[in-house]
Amino acid sequence: MKDLVPETLPLRPPSDVMRLERMGVMMPTRLSFLRVLVRRLCAERAQITRTRFEMSPDGHGHAVYSVDLSGHTYSLVAISKDLPADQRSDRVIATAWDAAFVLYDGVPETAEIERIAAQAPLQEAGRFGPRDLVLSRANKSVRMWDATVAALRAGDQPDPAMIRDIGYLMRTTAVYGNGKFGIADRHLIADRPGLDGPFAAEMLAVYMIRHFTLDLVQYVGRSSLDDRLARHLGIGNATGLGMAPFLVTHPVLFNNWMLARETGLARARATDYLSEDLRDRAIALANRATWHLSEWHVPAPDHETALRQLELDWAAFLPRFADLNGPQPLETLWQSAQSKSVALQELVAALILELCPDVVDGLADCMGDPFGALVAPFCDTDALRAAIKADWDWAVTQDYADPDACRRFWYVSAAKLEPRLGDRFADEGAELETPLDIARRVAELMAGLPAQAQPVSAFLTNNPIHAHAVARVATLARYPYSEIRDNLIAATCRPIDMLRCKLSFFGATKFDPKSDLWTRITLAQGAPLGHELSPDADDWWLPVLG
Amino acid sequence: MTDKSWTEIQSLGVKAASGAAVPPAQALAFGAMVARHLSDGGSEDPLHAALNAPDTILTLAHEIEAMVEAASVSTRIVSAQQPDAGQRALLISWLASLPCQADIVTHENAVQAHLSLKAPSTRTRPARIAISPSLFSHMQDLATRTYVPDSAASRTSGAGAGLMELD
Numbered sequence: 001m002k003d004l005v006p007e008t009l010p011l012r013p014p015s016d017v018m019r020l021e022r023m024g025v026m027m028p029t030r031l032s033f034l035r036v037l038v039r040r041l042c043a044e045r046a047q048i049t050r051t052r053f054e055m056s057p058d059g060h061g062h063a064v065y066s067v068d069l070s071g072h073t074y075s076l077v078a079i080s081k082d083l084p085a086d087q088r089s090d091r092v093i094a095t096a097w098d099a100a101f102v103l104y105d106g107v108p109e110t111a112e113i114e115r116i117a118a119q120a121p122l123q124e125a126g127r128f129g130p131r132d133l134v135l136s137r138a139n140k141s142v143r144m145w146d147a148t149v150a151a152l153r154a155g156d157q158p159d160p161a162m163i164r165d166i167g168y169l170m171r172t173t174a175v176y177g178n179g180k181f182g183i184a185d186r187h188l189i190a191d192r193p194g195l196d197g198p199f200a201a202e203m204l205a206v207y208m209i210r211h212f213t214l215d216l217v218q219y220v221g222r223s224s225l226d227d228r229l230a231r232h233l234g235i236g237n238a239t240g241l242g243m244a245p246f247l248v249t250h251p252v253l254f255n256n257w258m259l260a261r262e263t264g265l266a267r268a269r270a271t272d273y274l275s276e277d278l279r280d281r282a283i284a285l286a287n288r289a290t291w292h293l294s295e296w297h298v299p300a301p302d303h304e305t306a307l308r309q310l311e312l313d314w315a316a317f318l319p320r321f322a323d324l325n326g327p328q329p330l331e332t333l334w335q336s337a338q339s340k341s342v343a344l345q346e347l348v349a350a351l352i353l354e355l356c357p358d359v360v361d362g363l364a365d366c367m368g369d370p371f372g373a374l375v376a377p378f379c380d381t382d383a384l385r386a387a388i389k390a391d392w393d394w395a396v397t398q399d400y401a402d403p404d405a406c407r408r409f410w411y412v413s414a415a416k417l418e419p420r421l422g423d424r425f426a427d428e429g430a431e432l433e434t435p436l437d438i439a440r441r442v443a444e445l446m447a448g449l450p451a452q453a454q455p456v457s458a459f460l461t462n463n464p465i466h467a468h469a470v471a472r473v474a475t476l477a478r479y480p481y482s483e484i485r486d487n488l489i490a491a492t493c494r495p496i497d498m499l500r501c502k503l504s505f506f507g508a509t510k511f512d513p514k515s516d517l518w519t520r521i522t523l524a525q526g527a528p529l530g531h532e533l534s535p536d537a538d539d540w541w542l543p544v545l546g
Numbered sequence: 547m548t549d550k551s552w553t554e555i556q557s558l559g560v561k562a563a564s565g566a567a568v569p570p571a572q573a574l575a576f577g578a579m580v581a582r583h584l585s586d587g588g589s590e591d592p593l594h595a596a597l598n599a600p601d602t603i604l605t606l607a608h609e610i611e612a613m614v615e616a617a618s619v620s621t622r623i624v625s626a627q628q629p630d631a632g633q634r635a636l637l638i639s640w641l642a643s644l645p646c647q648a649d650i651v652t653h654e655n656a657v658q659a660h661l662s663l664k665a666p667s668t669r670t671r672p673a674r675i676a677i678s679p680s681l682f683s684h685m686q687d688l689a690t691r692t693y694v695p696d697s698a699a700s701r702t703s704g705a706g707a708g709l710m711e712l713d
Contacts, residue, residue: 460611
């Protein structure tokens with residue numbers, strides 16, 4: 001019987017992968033959650049139907065869009081308001097938005113639409129029920145919106161250069177799922193095909209919001225957008241610190257994301273030979289990456305400099321794609337990237353994944369965490385110490401007495417109940433620190449372990465504060481990619497690196513960091529339009545407008 | 547009684563325990579226990595009592611640690627003595643909230659369990675959990691102790707800050 005398990009090379013070690021420097025340059029891949037969701041919609045030839053549309057000529061009112069996915073119907077209820085310019089803010093502290101959305105389980109009756117229309121604009125102050133799967137809101141890119149409406153009303157198309165530079169008509173400022181404000185817990189939908197992957201419901205909401213924005217602008221503009229331009233209009237997003245702690249507080253889930261990605265890369269690198277078609281495909285993808293980089297510009301000087309350097313490095317690396325004729329050509333390509341920058345390596349990794357759907361796509365089924373941490377306790381404190389020595393040298397070798405090794409502290413703000421970052425030596429509230437100081441905690445645990453072995457439960461009875469660190473050590477021993485191997489309270493820690501990693505798993509492109517604390521991104525840019533969902537439409541990695 | 551999602555109850559339970567000065571690992575486990583306890587129709591009284599006497603939470607956590615440790619070296623049934631009926635109920639809910647399979651029986655003051663540490667729990671979770679206003683308020687009051695007033699710096703550096711909003 002033929003062995004159906006794909007061949008693989010050794011995975012990259014967590015000590016290389018799980019570093020902020022590398023996480024901060026990760027790229028979207030075909031395992032990214034939005035990509036996986038859209039691939040499923042394409043495979044099922046899903047059709048989005050507009051089941052209700054009650055809008056004023058200026059596009060204010062409500063609309064409902066429904067889609068069938070793997071035997072269930074889901075509907076986006078969109079509420080569009082006339083928002084005064086002085087109230088438009090992307091801040092999480094905003095209280096009004098251009099549009100509010102609920103992804104609904106089923107097709108809502110009138111009473112349900114009225115309920116959602118009353119609650120959704122309130123966002124965090126509203127109350128939702130178990131048929132409400134996702135809550136979101138968005139603001140217009142007023143420049144892009146107004147220019148598009150004006151062009152369409154004049155019988156023209158919007159300026160492609162503006163679409164290339166902005167890339168969306170609206171940007172979401174929050175996409176809430178999993179039980180928040182009363183909406184459905186994830187466990188209620190986690191076993192449904194199509195929504196079983198991480199953040200799948202949120203990604204479906206995002207994709208349908210994008211569909212709504214395109215529909216609405218054509219309604220207000222009283223004319224049709226060219227498909228090529230429409231396809232390049234995704235959904236923007238402004239993301240801040242609120243997203244970063246998730247990677248720390250969901251270690252098993254995070255492990256599964258990274259493990260799937262690394263397994264896919266290791267499998268793809270093991271490819272014996274590339275057919276002529278695949279060699280051509282590799283060159284085409286490499287050229288697309290060149291094009292994508294050339295269209296990706298950001299205002300922040302340091303990030304723009306890094307992008308231009310990557311563009312130069314990529315141009316210098318391109319000739320390697322002409323030499324994919326030999327054995328294990330992708331491993332050869334991969335090894336040739338190892339002397340290059342980390343950013344280039346991650347771009348090569350994403351490209352290699354893109355090239356090998358047969359050994360990669362199935363891994364998307366392994367990226368959830370349906371069970372939680374199933375870890376065995378250590379037999380005694382000596383075993384615990386050995387595990388720390390094996391996996392945590394990066395944590396225990398730091399001097400946390402150095403103020404810059406512990407300058408930051410994470411906390412939850414009283415105003416919005418959102419994660420924030422403070423300066424331990426300047427700001428109040430360090431005593432209420434959120435326990436994201438994993439490295440320091442493990443170092444303190446190591447220092448506090450007894451010389452004489454004893455049961456860990458007995459040790460914890462006298463030292464309950466160390467239980468958190470013990471749990472993290474046990475989790476890492478079982479789930480090797482579960483821990484960011486950097487000090488998250490160091491002065492040098494850049495939360496933007498955590499955001500980049502997580503957002504790349506969502507499928508974000510055009511990262512546009514505004515500081516070390518928040519970024520704008522684009523989702524679904526280049527994704528097939530609502531009427532284009534078919535199996536041959538799954539080719540929109542690193543979209544380009546041209 | 548009001549209905550909340552599982553996530554709302556669990557996360558509020560974590561924050562409430564943290565606000566009661568329970569260390570992070572035990573607070574995390576306590577939150578999961580609260581959701582399981584209430585969803586299984588457990589009495590709210592021992593939850594109030596535990597939050598008023600956080601050492602109770604630590605004691606329960608230690609009992610669970612010892613039972614899990616015992617289960618890791620033997621397939622035999624593990625047990626703990628808990629004479630207080632309220633704490634015994636919480637101990638049962640705590641075991642039931644573990645991610646692994648836990649078959650639980652009680653015998654007088656003893657809570658006995660067969661823990662299959664490598665097998666995931668098959669317990670289902672409801673769509674809504676009923677909670678009284680008094681317990682919800684109690685937990686919210688404790689949770690509030692963990693929140694930090696925003697600094698001026700945090701207000702001017704979060705997502706969306708510092709940009710023209712019309713761009």
